Amino acid sequence: MSFTLAYPAMGPILEFMEANKRIHLTFRCPSLDAIDKSTPLRLDFLEFRTNCIQINKMSYQLNHCEQKYEENQSQKEDKSSREALAPGEIQIGGNKFSNFRKFVEFRIGNEFGDERVRRLPENLEIHMALKKLFGFLLGSRQAIKVSKEMVFDLEQEYILRLPENLKICVKTLNTKKTDFEEILPILDPSCLPLETLKLENAQPHNLQNSVFQTARNVEIIRDDVEWEEDESQVEKWHSEFQKLPNKNIFMDFRFYxxxxxxxxxxxxxxxxxxxxxxxxxxxxxxxxxxxxxxxxxxxxxxxxxxxxxxxxxxxxxxxxxxxxxxxxxxxxxxxxxxxxxxxxxxxxxxxxxxxxxxYWLFYSFLTILALMCGSIVFCRIMGPNAIPLVVGLFTISFTFLWLSKLEGFF
Structure with a gap:
């Protein structure tokens, strides 16, 4: 006798299923949608890039593309809506129309480089497509938990079109060049204090933020020093940095x-x-x-x-x-x-x-002097047979000193 799994029992199975497989399953089986939305979505990795979201090892990306426009016979015969001029309209630059039409392309890629590409309807703008995509993947969920890292790799002035009331629980937050304070509204308060906070371009006001100061580990990676010429800003930054209460900080700062x-x-x-x-x-x-x-x-x-x-x-x-x-x-x-x-x-x-x-230099000199004196006495006693041993001893000693110098020990 076979038993079928009741829909309520699907909750624990969906919760611990790999996130992309779960999304694909619930898309194919709409009857699971209610259970899916009420069950926490567990991710290993989540990254937001320009017009792209990556969940674990799967990326979902939207691109602006263009394709050469080829008219069929009916379009060639009826150009009233595209090329005909109505009273009062002016055509600039002669009777020439673009042979290309723009559209939005949707790409789904995996860790092996395989991609599935789909062309979206012509009347769908990319910002609306992004809103629909993020809403489908992340919207209306009871909880989203990222076990490893959430990354924001976004351009300046980019609009991140996230679903309303989105809350994400993370351990490691990596905002790169994005001001991490702009991301705080989507963090679930239960995940604070953060396990690790990674960021670039930490401004003085960032150092005063309680989320920054309570993070267990902070990594500041900053290659550009745009405001280094402003001495008052530099001094303010270092003044705030000295007072930080964080116990673990890693700095990759060129001017520190x-x-x-x-x-x-x-x-x-x-x-x-x-x-x-x-x-x-x-x-x-x-x-x-x-x-x-x-x-x-x-x-x-x-x-x-x-x-x-x-x-x-x-x-x-x-x-x-x-x-x-x-x-x-x-x-x-x-x-x-x-x-x-x-x-x-x-x-x-x-x-x-x-x-x-x-006084390592002084003691090194005494050691070498003692070796030289001892070698002379040893050579007098042992004769020519002592030469290979003495040469080997001096080679080992100077090699050790040279390697120590290379490592910066002295």
Whole structure:
């Protein structure tokens, strides 16, 4: 005896079905529409681009296109509506009409590069087609949840034609060059504070926004510096940035260099900072991280710790560690500022480490001198047989020093 699945039981199945398959199924089966709209739509990835929306690995795009116009016999015989002039009408440029007609093209593409193309009716404008498309995909839904990332990659002054009362729950919001505050009305309040906020062109007023300040992770990626010439704007930006309460920030800022880092450290030393704060400032491969750490030490002071780190006291309970590092998730080189519980560094071991890192050049010279003297004595005792061993030892020593210099350790 066979059993059919009742429509109410379809809710949990639709909820955890891949989003594009679910959309296709409910389009083919209109009787499921009510259940579909009342069941949360779960997405892995959602991106809005100019005239395009991408759901997971499927993109839905509308394009303006044009095609050469070919008249059939009846159109050639009856041109009254297209070419004939009524009283008072004026034709400019002679008796010449365009051979091309514009239309809107709808493309659905998948991750493998396969596309389905459909030409929309001639009287349907692209902005109306977008409104219908977004309404069909996202409109009138009880909830939309994006588990990984929602991206907005839009041109300036572009009108994003979203359905009314749309609310989306996200963990990671990436607004790129779009002002993230313009996107806030469509965020479901239940998803705040955000897990990760990624943005470009963060303006001073953005840094004061509570959504920005409460995000657990913030990534600021900004290549252009249009307002860098305005010194008052720059100073205002850095003043607001220093006061941010966020515990995890990644900065890919070209002009946030050593001088700004020193100002930031001094601000933290004067005002304190919460333990667990970790701010990372990206550095390019040619920049010597430990040289930068050494220059910071020359300006502010502090002591060296393990791993070529600089330790600066903040208060009785915490200290700041400044160190060159690589991020494990993407291997980017960063100058890292980490606030950690205070460690007793009055022991002999820590004093020796600080001495070695402070006077590494002197100790390297003594080591090489000792190797040379020892090699002379060794050669006198062993004779010619000692030469390969001595050459190998010196090669290893100089290679280590050279590689250390390349990595910026010294």
């Amino acid at each position: 260099g050593q001088e700004r880092i020193v100002d930031l450290i001094k601000f933290w030393m004067e005002n304190g900072k919460e333990i667990g704060t970790c701010w990372n400032f990206r550095r390019r491969y040619w920049e010597k991280l430990n040289r930068e750490v050494k220059r910071i030490k020359n300006e502010i002071g502090g002591t060296y710790g393990r791993g070529h780190s600089l330790i600066l006291p903040l208060n009785d309970d915490s200290e700041l560690m400044v160190v060159g590092a690589k991020l494990p998730e993407n291997q980017l080189r960063v100058l890292q500022l980490l606030v950690q519980p205070k460690v007793d560094r009055s022991t002999c071991t820590h004093k020796i480490i600080n001495q070695i890192y402070s």
